[in-house]
Each structure stands twice: as structure tokens, then as C-alpha cells.
Amino acid sequence: MPSRSPAKKPQLNFYNKAMKTDSAVLDESPNTPRLASVKKRAVVIGSGFGGIAGAIRLQVRGYQTTLVEMRDKPGGRAYVYEQDGFKFDAGPTIITAPFLIDELFELAGRKTSDYLKIVPCSPYYRILFHDGRKFDYTGNEAEIIEQINLFEPSDVPGYKLFVERSHAIFDRAFTDLADMPFDTVGDMLKIAPDLVRLQSHKCVYALVSKYIKNDYLRQVFSFHPLLIGGNPFQSSSIYAMIHYLERKWGVHFAMGGTGAVVDALIALFKSLGGEMMLNTRVEEITIAMGHVNGVRLPGGDVLPADVVVSNGDTANTYRKLINPKWRKKWTDRRLEKMRYSMSLFVLYFGTDRTYPEIAHHSIILTKRYKALLNDIFNKKVLAEDFSLYLHAPTRTDPSLAPDGCECFYVLSPVPNLLGNVDWDAVKEKYADAILESLEQYCPDLRKHVVTRRIMCPTDFEKDLDAYVGSAFQFEPILTQSAWFRPHNRSEDIEGLYFVGAGTHPGAGLPGVLSSAKVLDRVVPAPQK
Numbered sequence: 001m002p003s004r005s006p007a008k009k010p011q012l013n014f015y016n017k018a019m020k021t022d023s024a025v026l027d028e029s030p031n032t033p034r035l036a037s038v039k040k041r042a043v044v045i046g047s048g049f050g051g052i053a054g055a056i057r058l059q060v061r062g063y064q065t066t067l068v069e070m071r072d073k074p075g076g077r078a079y080v081y082e083q084d085g086f087k088f089d090a091g092p093t094i095i096t097a098p099f100l101i102d103e104l105f106e107l108a109g110r111k112t113s114d115y116l117k118i119v120p121c122s123p124y125y126r127i128l129f130h131d132g133r134k135f136d137y138t139g140n141e142a143e144i145i146e147q148i149n150l151f152e153p154s155d156v157p158g159y160k161l162f163v164e165r166s167h168a169i170f171d172r173a174f175t176d177l178a179d180m181p182f183d184t185v186g187d188m189l190k191i192a193p194d195l196v197r198l199q200s201h202k203c204v205y206a207l208v209s210k211y212i213k214n215d216y217l218r219q220v221f222s223f224h225p226l227l228i229g230g231n232p233f234q235s236s237s238i239y240a241m242i243h244y245l246e247r248k249w250g251v252h253f254a255m256g257g258t259g260a261v262v263d264a265l266i267a268l269f270k271s272l273g274g275e276m277m278l279n280t281r282v283e284e285i286t287i288a289m290g291h292v293n294g295v296r297l298p299g300g301d302v303l304p305a306d307v308v309v310s311n312g313d314t315a316n317t318y319r320k321l322i323n324p325k326w327r328k329k330w331t332d333r334r335l336e337k338m339r340y341s342m343s344l345f346v347l348y349f350g351t352d353r354t355y356p357e358i359a360h361h362s363i364i365l366t367k368r369y370k371a372l373l374n375d376i377f378n379k380k381v382l383a384e385d386f387s388l389y390l391h392a393p394t395r396t397d398p399s400l401a402p403d404g405c406e407c408f409y410v411l412s413p414v415p416n417l418l419g420n421v422d423w424d425a426v427k428e429k430y431a432d433a434i435l436e437s438l439e440q441y442c443p444d445l446r447k448h449v450v451t452r453r454i455m456c457p458t459d460f461e462k463d464l465d466a467y468v469g470s471a472f473q474f475e476p477i478l479t480q481s482a483w484f485r486p487h488n489r490s491e492d493i494e495g496l497y498f499v500g501a502g503t504h505p506g507a508g509l510p511g512v513l514s515s516a517k518v519l520d521r522v523v524p525a526p527q528k
């Protein structure tokens with residue numbers, strides 16, 4: 001298992017102090033003889049999963065690639081907090097479509113299993129309702145039907161039809177289109193008949209309700225958009241494909257936590273000759289004659305590049321790193337008009353005992369489903385009740401906590417910073433209220449918490465530079481999907497590309513890893 005190596009500033013062969021940021025020095029062809037005579041260089045801004053995967057792909061294709069990350073460790077939302085002997089994955093925990101990770105190792109002629117152990121989880125999720133009922137959600141049809149029978153046997157035929165629909169959407173939206181660029185209106189028009197046929201204008205909840213009548217079951221089969229920042233009552237029904245995606249490839253966990261996947265991919269990238277700079281915030285993408293030619297680092301140094309890929313927050317990449325004179329499409333005004341996903345309140349905590357009755361992944365739903373989502377996404381108020389996702393990774397890998405202890409995080413979807421919540425004032429009380437509510441599942445929980453830390457919307461803004469503290473960037477609604485999202489190949493600037501949650505296809509590990517695959521289609525081969 002590769003270990004995380006300490007931050008080491010790479011030697012930058014092509015650093016050119018004279019190359020400051022504005023037009024005088026940059027008033028030259030993007031393919032200057034100076035750069036053309038050496039190996040083509042790519043800079044990737046940000047080391048989230050999309051950034052790391054993109055950097056590996058560019059390095060494999062022959063670009064000399066530098067990954068520049070402003071934090072002290074790679075991973076982005078998949079950062080790792082280590083505290084009092086507990087290891088907390090900060091963000092993603094549910095690994096679906098693990099083949100997208102395998103592909104990165106295969107590109108380099110390696111095998112994932114030489115670096116990582118990824119194991120299946122069962123149940124995928126345990127869904128706990130406010131009145132004590134529960135639903136164990138797995139990938140096995142017979143088991144799911146057994147669970148449906150406990151709620152509403154007459155919904156079984158409807159469920160089977162729902163799976164067929166989810167499969168049909170998956171075939172088109174994921175298999176055909178997740179790693180295809182949406183560069184032109186024509187690309188969008190080509191899929192318009194499918195969007196109509198698949199009734200993409202409907203929301204996920206409406207589609208599920210067409211097939212399933214029971215209220216509990218409607219929640220079970222419609223909550224998935226929340227995993228990628230969407231409201232089931234607003235997200236296009238194309239996201240109903242997640243049900244089929246999970247069934248097809250399973251729900252997995254990486255031993256050592258998701259941070260182990262980050263470590264393994266960084267080790268792979270470096271072994272291919274890629275360079276990484278940590279603690280380095282890109283302050284500007286430098287542009288000449290409408291074409292990128294580098295990135296400006298703190299202190300004014302410019303790292304030259306033929307290709308720049310941003311994995312940073314897409315809205316803030318345009319707003320903060322690119323001079324407005326180059327931005328015809330993604331102006332500040334237009335970015336302000338986009339709809340941003342909700343944020344998250346995440347409480348990481350360790351206990352001095354274990355709770356074997358708690359599943360690895362639990363979804364705990366309050367009585368209010370639609371109304372609570374409306375509070376979060378539309379009214380943008382902090383409600384007194386909450387629906388939660390509880391992560392108990394020590395169920396699968398006890399090594400993440402000291403002996404006899406348990407490692408948890410609990411996540412509550414909350415309004416982004418366009419709401420008016422004073423997080424400094426409320427966050428400790430909100431955390432206490434969540435722990436108190438969890439005592440119905442973990443008796444005396446508060447007495448056993450020995451360490452805790454909070455990540456709230458202001459931390460998304462501060463630590464990740466997330467515009468309005470959004471946890472998943474643009475909300476996944478139809479009018480912000482595919483061609484309507486900021487494109488993987490910038491519409492405004494030549495040589496600039498995007499990977500990660502803020503571009504096509506969107507948030508979640510399958511989405512951001514697929515966005516890196518799009519790079520292989522839109523970034524030209526590095527001609528010597």
C-alpha cells in the first residue's frame with residue numbers, strides 16, 4: 001500500500017520569471033517556439049478526484065503534467081482528517097462504478113489490486129424512518145422485493161417497471177453520454193429526442209411515483225439525487241439512473257477509507273513522472289490572445305502551460321482566476337444566475353465503544369420529506385428537523401479507529417450560503433441536536449463521544465473555495481445538465497478545460513471520474 005509522501009516542491013524546468021501575467025510578455029502566439037520545442041506541459045488546478053484522474057490521463061498521453069493544490073493534502077472533498085487516533089474521510093464514502101478507478105491503473109499498465117483493496121458493502125444503505133421502520137437497500141432484486149413486500153406488496157410490479165426505466169435511462173445517459181463532451185448546441189439537439197422519450201422534464205420523485213404508490217417506498221427510490229446535490233423534487237428524472245448504476249456495479253468501500261484511493265492515485269500519477277505542488281493556490285490563469293499560457297502562483301511566479309485544466313470550483317475559476325475581459329459567456333452575472341446545490345453540515349465523531357447494530361451506511365429520514373427539501377433548496381432556511389446520512393466505516397474497516405472504538409460521520413443537507421444562517425452562532429448547537437437525535441439508534445451516544453469536528457457551509461467556502469459554500473456546485477436540474485453546464489472545453493478560452501463536479505456530467509465520483517475521461521476527447525494530442 002503506498003503511503004502519502006510529504007509535500008515536496010517540484011523543480012519547475014520551464015519556470016520563466018519574465019513571464020508575468022498580462023499582455024506585454026503574453027502578446028505572443030500560444031505556440032511559442034520556446035514552448036513548442038519541449039515536451040508539452042499541462043497544469044491541473046486542484047487535486048479532487050476529477051483533477052487527479054485528469055492529471056493521470058494527461059500524463060499518460062504525453063503531457064508533462066503538474067497538479068497544483070492549495071491545501072496541504074490532495075483529495076479535495078475527499079480530504080482526510082486524523083484526530084485523536086481516529087481517521088475520518090471528509091467527504092465521499094460510497095464508491096460506485098469502481099471500474100472508473102480500475103481504468104486509471106489500466107491506462108498505466110497496472111492493477112488496482114496492487115495498490116488498493118476495494119470491498120463491496122451490504123446492505124448498500126439501511127434506510128431508517130421516523131417511526132422506527134427500516135428498509136435494507138441492496139443490489140439484489142430478490143432481497144429488495146422482500147423488503148418492498150414488508151411495506152406494500154402491490155408495489156412489486158411497479159418496482160420492476162421502475163428498474164426497467166432506470167436501466168433505459170442509464171444506457172443512454174451514462175453508458176453513451178457520461179464521458180462525451182457537450183461542446184455544441186448540435187450535441188444537445190442530437191439527444192433531444194431521447195430526453196423527450198425518457199421524460200427528462202419530470203423530476204425523479206414524479207417518475208418514481210408513477211410506478212410506486214407507497215410513501216415510504218417513494219422516498220427509498222427517490223433520494224439518490226441528494227447524493228449529488230439535487231432535490232428529488234427538482235432534479236431531472238435522468239438521475240433516476242443511479243438506482244440501476246448501483247445495482248449494476250454495487251456499492252463499495254476502500255479499506256483504509258476513501259483517502260486510500262486518493263493516496264493510490266497520487267502514487268500512480270507520480271510514478272508516471274507527474275509533479276505535484278501542495279500548499280499552492282493558483283491565483284490567475286494567464287492568457288494571451290485568447291489562449292491559456294500558464295498559471296500565476298503566489299508571489300507572481302508563472303508556471304507555463306500549453307493546457308490548463310481546472311478542477312477548482314468552476315464558478316470561482318471563472319470569477320476569480322480569469323480576467324473578465326476574456327469571459328464572454330461565463331460572466332459574473334451569468335454565474336450568479338445559476339442555481340447552486342445545497343451545502344452540507346458534517347459532524348465527524350469518534351466513540352469509545354462500538355455500535356454493531358449500526359450499518360456502514362444509514363439514511364435517516366425525518367417525517368417531512370418534500371417540505372424539508374423545500375426549506376433547504378428553495379426557502380434556504382435551517383429547519384429544526386433534519387434527514388441524515390450516517391457513516392460508520394469501522395463496520396467494514398476497524399483500523400480507522402483505536403481498538404474497541406467507532407468512527408462516524410453524520411451529514412445533514414443544509415442551505416448553501418445564499419441562505420441567511422449564522423453558522424458560527426449555531427453550529428455547535430446544531431451538532432448537539434444531531435447527536436441527541438441519534439441516541440434513538442445509538443444509546444447514550446453523547447456520553448461516548450470522545451472526539452468531534454464540524455464542517456459547515458462556511459468551511460466549504462473557506463477550505464475549498466466553493467462558491468456560496470455549495471457542496472456539489474451547480475444543482476443537477478435539466479436546464480443545468482449536459483450542454484447547459486459549463487463545458488469541459490471552455491467556451492471562452494482556448495486551451496482551458498474543466499473536470500470535476502462543476503462541469504459535465506456532474507458531481508459524485510462516477511461523474512467527476514467520467515469528466516476526466518472527456519478530457520481524452522477534447523484535449524488535443526501533445527504534438528512535439
Ligand SMILES: Cc1cc2nc3c(=O)[nH]c(=O)nc-3n(C[C@H](O)[C@H](O)[C@H](O)COP(=O)(O)OP(=O)(O)OC[C@H]3O[C@@H](n4cnc5c(N)ncnc54)[C@H](O)[C@@H]3O)c2cc1C
Pocket residue numbers: 045046047048049050051068069070071074075076077078090091092093094095096227228280281282283311312313344346411463464465471472499500501502506507508509510512
Ligand atoms: C460530505 C460529502 C460526501 C460525499 N459523499 C459522496 C459519496 O459517498 N460518493 C460519491 O460518489 N460522491 C460523494 N460526494 C460528492 C463527491 O465527493 C464530489 O462530487 C467529488 O469528490 C468532487 O470532486 P472534484 O473533482 O469536483 O474536486 P473537489 O473534491 O471539489 O476538489 C477540488 C480541489 O481544487 C482545489 N482548488 C480549488 N481552487 C484552487 C486554486 N485556485 N488553486 C489550487 N487548488 C485549488 C481545492 O482545494 C480542492 O482540493 C460527497 C461530497 C461531500 C461534500
